Amino acid sequence: MAEAAPGPGAYEGISPSSSGDSSDHSDDPSGHSDDHEHDVTERPPAEDEPEMEGDPDRRTAEEMLSSLEEDPTLVTGIVQRGYLAVVPRRLVLRGAAEREKLVNARTYGEVRLTVWGEWVDDRDRLLDHYYDQYQADHPDADLDDLFAEELWDVVSPPDDAPFSMDGHPAFDFSVSDYADSYEAEIDLVTDAWIPREIASRYGERSSGWAAMPSHEYEEPEFRYPEERREEIESALCEHGFTVVRDERLLVKYMTER
Numbered sequence: 001m002a003e004a005a006p007g008p009g010a011y012e013g014i015s016p017s018s019s020g021d022s023s024d025h026s027d028d029p030s031g032h033s034d035d036h037e038h039d040v041t042e043r044p045p046a047e048d049e050p051e052m053e054g055d056p057d058r059r060t061a062e063e064m065l066s067s068l069e070e071d072p073t074l075v076t077g078i079v080q081r082g083y084l085a086v087v088p089r090r091l092v093l094r095g096a097a098e099r100e101k102l103v104n105a106r107t108y109g110e111v112r113l114t115v116w117g118e119w120v121d122d123r124d125r126l127l128d129h130y131y132d133q134y135q136a137d138h139p140d141a142d143l144d145d146l147f148a149e150e151l152w153d154v155v156s157p158p159d160d161a162p163f164s165m166d167g168h169p170a171f172d173f174s175v176s177d178y179a180d181s182y183e184a185e186i187d188l189v190t191d192a193w194i195p196r197e198i199a200s201r202y203g204e205r206s207s208g209w210a211a212m213p214s215h216e217y218e219e220p221e222f223r224y225p226e227e228r229r230e231e232i233e234s235a236l237c238e239h240g241f242t243v244v245r246d247e248r249l250l251v252k253y254m255t256e257r
Contacts, residue, residue, distance in 0.1 A: 058221075061195035061239035072240060074193065076233060077247035079186060084224040084232060085250050086190045092253040095184055099256035102165075102182055109159025116182055119170040120163070123152050125178055129169050130155040184254045191220035198235045202228045 065072050073089040098115050105111045111120050120126070127148065134155035135141065143151055157163070169176035187206075194203065203222025224232055233243045 058196045061197055064195050065240050073242040073244055075244050075246050075249055077250040078226050079247055079250045082226045084229050085186045086193050092249055096252040103256045105163055108157040108161045108163045111163050186254055187220045187223055191222055202232050
């Protein structure tokens with residue numbers, strides 16, 4: 001259970017000597033720190049900020065704080081590719097809990113109780129897969145005269161049927177061209193929670209779109225390099241957010257593995 005957040009504009013879990021370098025954790029080969037017991041520190045005021053560029057619809061710090069209501073806490077960490085991740089704590093906790101349900105699901109009924117439930121009930125994509133699976137289990141079944149809707153009712157797995165993400169075409173890229181990742185797109189989430197006053201000042205522009213052999217996916221407008229972590233976190237605090245450094249919680253939010 002997360003403890004109550006300190007007041008807005010404070011650092012929680014960042015010591016005055018913190019440098020933003022997550023590489024100095026010899027006991028943890030992943031670079032994740034075990035130590036979250038640090039003093040609160042004040043940061044100097046920001047310099048005058050340059051004229052903003054980028055997405056005109058990007059929210060201001062005031063708008064983001066308003067949407068976060070009682071808990072203005074942002075969890076930060078370096079969890080991949082040398083870029084800073086920033087996610088609201090309440091979103092991190094909710095996402096981690098949902099992914100835990102999915103990763104631990106052992107039946108289709110348990111999957112259907114998660115936010116990914118519709119993925120295993122996509123008739124357009126999965127009818128052929130479930131048909132083949134059903135025929136393998138019931139070789140004497142005669143399904144030739146059934147319409148698609150009737151066929152789906154017969155072959156789609158019941159709630160008590162065993163489930164695994166491994167080998168399932170909705171989740172496993174090795175068996176399907178239309179599989180999708182249940183993991184959080186951390187760069188997109190981060191960019192969505194960096195306010196207008198900070199984004200173009202500290203972010204690096206990305207190309208906007210990238211391609212894989214069978215997928216095209218959106219990239220963030222900006223990524224936020226690890227070496228500017230101190231500046232970004234200071235700026236967030238100056239705009240009223242509370243910053244908590246916790247790489248482990250962010251990894252749990254991303255993958256639950």
